[in-house]
Amino acid sequence: MxxxxxxxxxxxxxxxxxxxxxxxxxxxxxxxxxxxxxxxxxxxxxxxxxxxxxxxxxxxxxxxxxxxxxxxxxxxxxxxxxxxxxxxxxxxxxxxxxxxxxxxxxxxxxxxxxxxxxxxxxxxxxxxxxxxxxNNLTELPEIAPPTGRKVAVVGSGPAGLTVAGDLVKLGHKVTIFEALHKPGGVLVYGIPEFRLPKKIVQAECDFLAQMGVEFKNSTVVGKLDTIDELLEMGYDSVFIGTGAGLPNFMGLEGENLIGIYSANEYLTRSNLMRAFDGDSYDTPIIHGKNVAVLGGGNTAMDAVRTAIRLGAENAYIVYRRSEFEMPARKEEIHHAMEEGVQFHLLTNPIKFIGDENSKVKQMECIKMELGEPDDSGRRRPVPIADSNFILDIDLVVVAIGNSSNPLIPATTPGLECNRWGNIIADEKTMLTSRKGVFAGGDIVTGGATVILAAGAGKVAARAMHAYMMGKSVEETATT
Amino acid sequence: MPKVIDNMQIGPMVWKMRVEVPHLVEKAKAGQFVILRVNEEGERVPMSIAGLDRENGLLTIIYQVVGKTSGLMTTIEDGGEIADCVGPLGVASHVEKWGTTVVVGGGIGIAPVFPIAQAYKEAGNKVISIIGARNEELLFYRDEHKSVADEFYPCTDDGSFGHHGFVSDVLKKLMDDGVKIGMVMAIGPVPMMRVVANLTKEYNVSTWVSLNPLMIDGTGMCGGCRVTIGGETKFACVDGPDFDGHQVDFDLLSARLSAYREQEQAAMKKMLDDPNCRLHESVQNFKYPEPRKA
The missing domain is CATH 1.10.1060.10 (Alpha-helical ferredoxin)
Incomplete structure (x- = not known):
């Protein structure tokens, strides 16, 4: 020592x-x-x-x-x-x-x-x-004797993987249903290789598989089987960890021109489909020379740094507030700056202009200034009159967040959601309004972090275990 | 990995593949689609459902060779495998009893409109089927359509079979003759769907079209498949693929479908130029066709 x-x-x-x-x-x-x-x-x-x-x-x-x-x-x-x-x-x-x-x-x-x-x-x-x-020192943890209970985990992101790991250790039979062809959720489709190598995510999933977790990839719950059908098929309990679903757009003129991606699409093409390695993989991606990424979060930084690596000569972050309000980690902003990303702060896009082939070629922006604080406590950006200017661009990535995916709520009668479409779950147990159905991660909170999703998975696993072993879910909440 | 039962050429550049995916087939309904990957390096490609053999758990898809991925699909032998096949995706076609219905299939769209014709028939509708292609060789699925349709009108651009002209000519004549049509369902190339929708709008006849924009996940996550419907952005994968034909912005759809044309052509050329190219001989002389005039 x-x-x-x-x-x-x-x-x-x-x-x-x-x-x-x-x-x-x-x-x-x-x-x-x-x-x-x-x-x-x-x-x-x-x-x-x-x-x-x-x-x-x-x-x-x-x-x-x-x-x-x-x-x-x-x-x-x-x-x-x-x-x-x-x-x-x-x-x-x-x-x-x-x-x-x-x-x-x-x-x-x-x-x-x-x-x-x-x-x-x-x-x-x-x-x-x-x-x-x-160093291959990973040891399988002790697995409790089989309980005879079956668990369905919907979604294989950080929340789902955590639930699966905890419950398989307790002796339950766990099956993960993943819509995409590879497990890992946002860790695979969203976060780029340069920040989280995919072999690490694969190793985590392989480890779970060794512990006995079954992965069913390319399986869309809500389309193939519904939550109710899973319960009828003999799953004693279900965890919904489907993440933040649909990408938000701003509803601006020209937003559907060619060359305007959601961050989800841009990053999925590059990360999951590996379009960055065009010699080996078939999925195409637009290699922009002048790229504008809209937003100031970690996803925006991931997208703009991907654009740099795909050969952008000018890569811009366009964000309507100042650097102080940017939700991205300081380290990511710093890395982006080091790599030559240019920041158009206090700037908001107002429309997109296309060429004769419907490809985006310009973006009209307006300068903003900060006014009084809004509901989020951050100072509200207000447009400055007559400050409009044109930015020449050939690729735009919209990274302003996601709203919830309706696939499961729409096919699960009695599953209560809030007005944004997020599933309502008790924060101490992650139990939803449906018996035996738990939920956690971004589908409950809206876009948040990997560790908060994993934390929700921990809470849910504890309550699901209690539920399946015939104990009161509420009792476990405080233990 | 899903097993390919058989994979056969049914016309110039047109192939029919049957994939064993029993669970998917059990759940799928007419109008839905699947996404498949040929191999680990492959793209995720959306494919319309062209047939469901529930007894044997077989999904039929009909595809036309238009680039590298569809080219590669022709190399899969009977009894071979594809990397994955996910579905059913999208909302099933809306089916009710309207009275007389018309299904219009153009080119490769002849295939996916067939299960919808079956569903219309099962719901008690009279089904008029109008299918069209460039020539007789490309006019596949004639027996299938004939088997379900009360009236069947095949058309070819060159007059080699059936009506010499476009599907829209036949539809216009029906309406001019006073046939009372409760619903039209049109699937085919964008120009065809546009012509049909414009025509039925004139006659005030409700019309569904099934849109096939580019997409990746098929569950609403990427937003690549966005289409403009009545001025509003919709995601074809979760809101569609069927939309009110009178509300669709076809110009935008057409433009967005061409987003990767250069990359697609380069990939196809690279594959064809490779001396070890394994593509089927009939695909080796592949050329991009001139755009078809509607």
Whole structure:
């Protein structure tokens, strides 16, 4: 075990950062941007954790990972043990170590962050998960004896994978139904290779399969079988984790011209269908020279950085508020800037102009200024009169969010939804208005994060287990 | 992986494939579609349902070679496999008893309009079937249509079979003769559907058309299949594929279908130029046809 330094000494250590692929190089490839910690940097960083008795980081994590506990194991050089410690509460550490907004969660409340930089929890999480996988140290957890109960999980994104993992461990027979031909949901179709390599998602799914989870891909629940039919077929309980469904558009003139994609379509073509590798894969994608991505979230950053890699000479983020209000992670905005993305902030598109072949060629925009705060607490952008200007573009990606997919609510009588079409689920149990039917993730909350979806999956799994074992679902809510 | 029972050529560049997907076939209804991939590297291609053999769990699709993916499909041997086949997708065709109905099939659209004709017939309608193609060789599914139609009007552009002219000529004559039509269902190339819809609008006859825009997932997630219907954006995969023909913006549909034409042609050329090209010999001399004038 590495010698633990006195607290004073530990605080003198500067936060370790991962080295990154050079921006000029990575602009031309889809390989992952950060290289990850080495054993050496991981050990130095692990020294920085003060092991505070109150451990505010644990409360800062939506799934309450025992952060000081796993960092202690890092210090003991038991890296695989550290990964297993995380997996006690989070089934997807290699994913979350990469895409969680740690700066708003565990790292934000780290005691060190008051005077120094917080412990790099995310980088450490990524390191131990990668170490375990790359060294084939992944061990199958103990699986409880079969309960004889069957569970249907609809959707294989972070919520569904978490539910499946937790319930299979408890001895239930779990089947995941996925509409696309590959499992992983947004982790596969949405998040690009350079931020989350697909082999990692595949490894997580393979691991679940080894534990006994059955995957039924290319199966659209609500079209092939309905939720009611699944219950009739003998599934004792159903979890709906179908994600945020339909992409939003702005309803602007010219929005259906060729060369205007939803972020879902653009990213799905590139990520799931692997259009970025046009020599090997058949799905086409438009390689824009002048690309405007509308929106300021992580999805917008993923899209604009994909455009850069697909050869854009000018790649713009067009966002109606200022940088301060951008919902994207700071790290993603920073990466985008390094890669040469140009930001048109306080700018809103008002119409699209096409050429004689109905291909988009220009976008008319208007400048905005910030007025009074709106319902979200962010200052409302207001158009500045006569500030219109034209941007020459040949590709637009609309990344302004999604609304819920009606496929399942429309085919499930008695399943209550709110006025936005999101399924209503009890936040302590994720139980819906239908007996034995639970839901979680973006289909309940609207667009959120991977870890919140995984957290909802955890809650649901606990309640589903209780329900199937004949216990009160409500009782489990507080345990 | 779904098994391909048989895959045979039924006309120049036109093929018929039967895929064993019992669960899908059990649930599918006329007017719905499927999405399939030929192989791991392949595109997801939407295909209309051209027949459902519920007894044997077989799905029939009819496809025309228009590019690389459809070209590759011709190489699948009887008893072979495709990577995947998902469905049924889309909303089933609306069927009720209207009295006299007309189904219009143009080109490759002759196939998917046939199960709809069957459904109309089963609902107690009189079914008039008008099908058209460039020439006799391309006028497939004649026996199928004849078997269900009360009146059957085949048409060819060159007069090699049936009426010498367009499907719309026959439909116009029926309406001019005072046949009272409760519903028209038209499936075919965009120019054909446009002509039929414009015609029936003049005569105030309700008309469905089935739209086939480009799409990826088929469940509403990508929005690639958006079409403008009565000035509003709809997703063909979840709101359609059937829409009121009098409300469709056909110009936009036509334009969006051409979004990847250059890439498609380059991919096809690359495949044909490859000395190891495995395509069926009748496809090897593939040429892009001149646009058909309506």
């Amino acid at each position: 590495a010698e633990k330094l006195p607290a004073k000494e530990r605080m003198k250590i500067t936060r370790q950062e991962m080295s990154n692929q050079d921006p000029d190089e990575r602009k031309n490839n889809f390989d992952e941007v950060p290289f990850g910690f080495t054993e050496e940097t991981a050990l130095i960083e692990a020294q920085r954790c003060l092991e505070c008795p109150k451990a505010p980081c644990i409360k800062g994590c939506p799934v309450e990972v025992d952060i000081p506990g796993f960092i202690r194991l890092v210090l003991e050089k038991d890296f695989a043990g550290a990964a297993r410690k995380i997996k006690e509460t989070n089934a997807l550490p290699a994913v979350c170590g990469r895409v969680c907004p740690q700066e708003e969660q565990c790292e934000m409340v780290c005691v060190l962050s008051k005077k120094f930089k917080p412990v790099a929890v995310g980088h450490l999480e990524r390191f131990v998960a990668d170490y375990e996988r790359e």
